[in-house]
Amino acid sequence: MSAQASIAVAEGRDLLTAAFVDVDPEGGTRPTYFAILFTDAWDGDPPTRWAEALRMLATLAEQSPGYLGYDVEVMEGGREYAVTHWASPAYIRQWKKSSAIVIGDNGLLSRIYGREGCLWPWLDAAKQA
Template identity: 35%
Template sequence: MSDPAFATTPEPPYYAVIFSSRRTVGDEGYARMAERMAELAAQQPGYLGAESARDADGFGITVSYWSSPEAIADWKAHAEHAVARELGRRVWYEHFELRVARVERAYGKG
């Protein structure tokens, strides 16, 4: 039985983009943009899925999974994604960190 909160990924290797953030107070259009970015990312070649969580204090982590560094670069270059990143820097995030990692091994239960 699969759990829709978990991304379904292929056998490694693949890549993970890990975005950790602390939100500012208020929505300021964040929820709508986050939904749009999830829809848009899912349409990109090389996108494998994502997992996301945010606590009551505004700290969150989103991990998106990609088939290659090129797919990640193409997503970064997408015009709508660029607008969302700029709004994130100016309006939505007090602090953020982004890390890109190659997944060499993966296993789970479920």
């Protein structure tokens, strides 16, 4: 269970709702945005280097404004990936920019980063704003 979902259960909120939206303190809901990170190294990438980059990305995310938590999922074929949740696309861009500075852009980040989007697909266009 994600940290966000655990909080929802502790607060007596509906788990399904908590998994897909950020509930603000005033009772309204906002969509959450996500960025996918592949947790297993691609062929040819040293697993230790990959793991170190993921640790740095996770640490930066936890310290970044707008970060809401993460979930680990498994895709077909058994490859794991992490879904990081954010309050807005601007926070994802800021985190990625900081990550590139800290880790360096040697091509590894482009292989770790997967897709970005909105858990409310019809609002995904706001990401482009």
